[in-house]
Amino acid sequence: MAATLHLCSGYQPIELRRQQCLHFTAPLPPWQPSVSSHCLSLRLRCEGGKVDVLERSDAQSRGGSDQIPNENELTCVMKFGGSSVASAERMREVAGLILSFPDERPVVVLSAMGKATNKLLSAGEKSVTCGVSNVSDLEELAFIKDLHLRTADELGVESTIISKHLFELEQLLNGIAMMKEMTLRTKDYLVSFGECMSTRLFAAYLNKIGVKARQYDAFDIGFITTDDFTNADILEATYPAVAKRLHGDWISDPAIPIVTGFLGKGWRSCAVTTLGRGGSDLTATTIGKALGLREIQVWKDVDGVLTCDPNIYSRAAPVSYLTFDEAAELAYFGAQVLHPQSMRPAREGDIPVRVKNSYNPKAPGTLITRSRDMSEAVLTSIVLKRNVTMLDIVSTRMLGQVGFLAKVFAIFEDLGISVDVVATSEVSISLTLDPSKLWSRELIQQELDHVEGELKKIAVVNLLQHRSIISLIGNVQRSSLIIEKAFHVLRCNGVNVQMISQGASKVNISLIVNDGEAELCVRSLHAAFFESDLCGVVFESKSQNGSV
Numbered sequence: 001m002a003a004t005l006h007l008c009s010g011y012q013p014i015e016l017r018r019q020q021c022l023h024f025t026a027p028l029p030p031w032q033p034s035v036s037s038h039c040l041s042l043r044l045r046c047e048g049g050k051v052d053v054l055e056r057s058d059a060q061s062r063g064g065s066d067q068i069p070n071e072n073e074l075t076c077v078m079k080f081g082g083s084s085v086a087s088a089e090r091m092r093e094v095a096g097l098i099l100s101f102p103d104e105r106p107v108v109v110l111s112a113m114g115k116a117t118n119k120l121l122s123a124g125e126k127s128v129t130c131g132v133s134n135v136s137d138l139e140e141l142a143f144i145k146d147l148h149l150r151t152a153d154e155l156g157v158e159s160t161i162i163s164k165h166l167f168e169l170e171q172l173l174n175g176i177a178m179m180k181e182m183t184l185r186t187k188d189y190l191v192s193f194g195e196c197m198s199t200r201l202f203a204a205y206l207n208k209i210g211v212k213a214r215q216y217d218a219f220d221i222g223f224i225t226t227d228d229f230t231n232a233d234i235l236e237a238t239y240p241a242v243a244k245r246l247h248g249d250w251i252s253d254p255a256i257p258i259v260t261g262f263l264g265k266g267w268r269s270c271a272v273t274t275l276g277r278g279g280s281d282l283t284a285t286t287i288g289k290a291l292g293l294r295e296i297q298v299w300k301d302v303d304g305v306l307t308c309d310p311n312i313y314s315r316a317a318p319v320s321y322l323t324f325d326e327a328a329e330l331a332y333f334g335a336q337v338l339h340p341q342s343m344r345p346a347r348e349g350d351i352p353v354r355v356k357n358s359y360n361p362k363a364p365g366t367l368i369t370r371s372r373d374m375s376e377a378v379l380t381s382i383v384l385k386r387n388v389t390m391l392d393i394v395s396t397r398m399l400g401q402v403g404f405l406a407k408v409f410a411i412f413e414d415l416g417i418s419v420d421v422v423a424t425s426e427v428s429i430s431l432t433l434d435p436s437k438l439w440s441r442e443l444i445q446q447e448l449d450h451v452e453g454e455l456k457k458i459a460v461v462n463l464l465q466h467r468s469i470i471s472l473i474g475n476v477q478r479s480s481l482i483i484e485k486a487f488h489v490l491r492c493n494g495v496n497v498q499m500i501s502q503g504a505s506k507v508n509i510s511l512i513v514n515d516g517e518a519e520l521c522v523r524s525l526h527a528a529f530f531e532s533d534l535c536g537v538v539f540e541s542k543s544q545n546g547s548v
């Protein structure tokens with residue numbers, strides 16, 4: 001009697017006959033995350049509709065004594081951000097860097113060159129109003145053309161590999177000018193030209209220097225997403241599809257895969273989507289999990305994740321180790337260095353992420369893993385999220401009102417607005433709204449008025465704009481010490497904290513302050529926690545920031 005094996009989404013059910021030997025060449029991680037095998041052989045006996053495993057062998061498993069190294073497998077992901085591939089010279093250096101790891105067989109993920117994404121967006125915005133006849137004169141279009149054609153020339157590769165894209169880009173801008181509008185869907189298609197061209201140039205260059213490489217557009221190899229243009233989520237079906245394609249091609253004809261970061265394909269619309277700004281990090285971790293690779297490397301222009309944003313405070317220093325939870329919290333609360341969702345696939349696949357500096361490869365960088373030694377850890381990093389809206393909501397019915405919190409959150413759910421930080425008492429709630437979710441929806445003021453209107457039906461509402469969240473990422477087992485020190489520093493600087501939340505997170509304490517005093521707070525906190533004695537630096541706040 002035969003039996004049917006149902007695996008997971010992405011795999012066809014398998015009909016089993018008696019004593020059949022099964023040989024999977026598809027990767028396992030999506031449905032067996034603890035094993036990074038690429039190839040599993042099972043000898044199964046099928047009797048009376050019941051299936052027994054007689055024999056099992058893994059071609060490659062991660063860690064432990066059962067490891068059977070496979071010389072031919074892909075080993076890691078190497079993702080290079082826009083700053084790492086900003087010019088022909090940088091691309092040459094990145095190629096050299098990849099080749100300096102002869103034991104690695106990487107999947108390479110690239111972002112658009114330098115500031116190409118910003119230029120494309122700006123070209124689109126100008127096209128809405130400039131009129132069709134002026135599109136070809138747009139300075140941003142000239143910049144994009146010049147950057148990519150010059151790079152092709154300097155790398156010594158045929159410019160014909162990108163000429164179709166440059167032609168289509170101009171056509172698209174003409175279309176936007178004609179329609180006098182740019183939808184979110186159009187925006188995603190527009191920015192996709194950046195990654196499509198950088199990867200083509202880089203793959204061509206590797207091939208030119210005798211390193212076999214193959215270019216892939218993520219939307220063609222199984223990156224299936226929601227249809228939330230400009231901020232799409234990756235769907236589960238992506239993992240088996242991407243693994244099948246990359247692994248299959250690698251086995252049949254090995255060539256370094258060069259994949260576009262940031263891009264996907266909407267599952268309903270079949271149109272190009274993007275994963276939110278900085279989304280190439282997420283592309284990298286998704287590939288890492290899909291293929292069950294040994295490591296995911298994200299190469300940036302800083303020596304790893306730093307103790308705070310170096311643009312706010314130049315004495316920021318690299319953090320050697322982080323857990324996935326710390327890194328996720330850090331990214332979610334605004335550290336530009338990592339995409340907010342990028343830790344999820346790495347954590348699910350338990351694949352270490354290394355943040356490295358492509359301008360300074362010798363620097364050790366930051367290693368992000370499931371756990372780390374926290375015995376000495378107090379504060380790890382300080383993160384700032386600006387321009388946050390805060391709401392104070394007080395129940396009109398006062399004490400003992402059953403279901404007040406539920407009603408408040410139902411309003412946010414109905415309006416599709418996500419909440420960041422929350423502090424509650426029985427009759428009141430203070431919360432902050434995620435600015436990125438609001439910004440991407442453009443109707444910001446009308447939406448806020450609507451939220452206020454709905455909440456006023458059940459509560460007294462005070463809407464406070466221009467606030468910042470300062471997140472103290474660290475060992476919350478030492479929360480008393482962190483809070484004591486932080487409040488001492490802030491009091492020394494005359495800053496009044498408007499809300500504090502330790503929340504369910506075990507790694508983050510959030511403080512809400514005015515936007516105008518936030519940078520001062522970060523610098524003072526950094527000085528106190530990472531540099532000198534308590535309150536060692538009290539910045540001259542009052543004269544510089546009228547808000548204090």
Ligand SMILES: Nc1ncnc2c1ncn2[C@@H]1O[C@H](COP(=O)(O)OP(=O)(O)O)[C@@H](O)[C@H]1O
Nearest residue numbers: 081082083300301302305306308309335336337
């Ligand atoms: N805590 C932080 N650690 C490191 N970099 C940070 C941090 N906060 C902000 N940054 C900024 O993030 C930048 C790196 O992120 P990003 O520009 O997205 O890199 P890439 O484009 O190379 O992927 C750094 O140049 C730095 O200015």
Ligand SMILES: N[C@@H](CC(=O)OP(=O)(O)O)C(=O)O
Nearest residue numbers: 081082111117277278279280
């Ligand atoms: N090019 C996209 C995607 C990306 O991830 O870029 P970067 O790796 O340079 O942050 C952006 O600018 O958002």
